[in-house]
Amino acid sequence: MELEFDYFKKWVKDKLRVDLDSYKEKQLHRRIGTVMNSSGAKNLREYAELIQKDENVRRVFLDYITINVTEFYRNKEIFDEFEDGIKSVLVPRFKNLNIWSAACSIGAEPYTVALIMEKNNIKGYKILATDIDDTILERAREGKFKEKEIKNVPKPEIEKHFLIEEGQYHISENIKKKVHFKKHDLILDDYDKNFHAIICRNVTIYFKKETKIEIYKKINNSLEKGGIFFTGATESIYNPSSFGFRKLSTFLYEKV
Numbered sequence: 001m002e003l004e005f006d007y008f009k010k011w012v013k014d015k016l017r018v019d020l021d022s023y024k025e026k027q028l029h030r031r032i033g034t035v036m037n038s039s040g041a042k043n044l045r046e047y048a049e050l051i052q053k054d055e056n057v058r059r060v061f062l063d064y065i066t067i068n069v070t071e072f073y074r075n076k077e078i079f080d081e082f083e084d085g086i087k088s089v090l091v092p093r094f095k096n097l098n099i100w101s102a103a104c105s106i107g108a109e110p111y112t113v114a115l116i117m118e119k120n121n122i123k124g125y126k127i128l129a130t131d132i133d134d135t136i137l138e139r140a141r142e143g144k145f146k147e148k149e150i151k152n153v154p155k156p157e158i159e160k161h162f163l164i165e166e167g168q169y170h171i172s173e174n175i176k177k178k179v180h181f182k183k184h185d186l187i188l189d190d191y192d193k194n195f196h197a198i199i200c201r202n203v204t205i206y207f208k209k210e211t212k213i214e215i216y217k218k219i220n221n222s223l224e225k226g227g228i229f230f231t232g233a234t235e236s237i238y239n240p241s242s243f244g245f246r247k248l249s250t251f252l253y254e255k256v
């Protein structure tokens with residue numbers, strides 16, 4: 001079975017360009033087992049063949065492995081801290097804020113940042129939003145959301161920035177045009193530079209320690225000095241100074 005897994009992981013890397021070696025092993029094996037069984041394949045070789053020839057099977061596999069649960073203002077109280085950080089740290093320090101939401105899923109996170117910028121009347125900012133998953137990026141560009149995904153958005157912001165059609169919440173063109181979506185793999189791709197804030201939440205929990213360390217170093221390298229790194233609710237950094245960060249709060253780190 002181990003051999004089969006090694007073969008499968010190598011096959012996925014060659015054919016689909018996803019590096020499963022960087023994901024936590026036990027969790028990954030369990031998830032692959034579950035998604036393979038649901039496809040009807042009896043073993044990993046058979047599953048690889050199915051993935052190769054059936055686009056739907058491939059889609060389900062990638063979606064299941066990459067886990068794209070999200071919502072607007074996820075962990076609202078932590079987003080409030082981020083908003084404070086933007087106003088009290090970044091705005092006085094930098095002009096034309098350049099922000100990156102990495103592993104953005106369907107876009108709820110970068111659109112939340114745009115809502116915050118609009119609410120605070122901050123001008124001239126740019127938001128880059130990236131994810132490894134092409135299909136999810138298409139959904140993000142569309143900007144249509146379910147009620148449960150916008151449940152934390154304050155009512156005045158819903159009224160101002162969403163159009164409700166057939167039970168779906170469409171984000172306004174005004175907010176949409178503030179976010180540029182692009183495919184990016186946090187493990188295999190190079191990182192852009194000169195960001196004033198990088199938000200990378202609820203993705204490194206799936207990665208092995210060594211992978212996380214590499215990602216923190218690259219994020220630090222992509223930030224301007226004095227810029228902010230915003231992590232997820234379960235992803236606080238144990239030794240921020242070893243990556244060139246100073247802790248501002250449990251989830252906010254400043255590049256020193």
Ligand SMILES: C[S@@+](CC[C@H](N)C(=O)[O-])C[C@H]1O[C@@H](n2cnc3c(N)ncnc32)[C@H](O)[C@@H]1O
Nearest residue numbers: 066068069070103105132133185186201202203
């Ligand atoms: C749980 S969602 C997090 C979404 C959002 N950041 C949030 O906190 O609500 C995890 C996202 O990470 C993406 N992802 C997984 N592996 C990735 C990788 N190697 N590089 C970039 N994105 C990745 C998935 O496609 C998924 O959309």
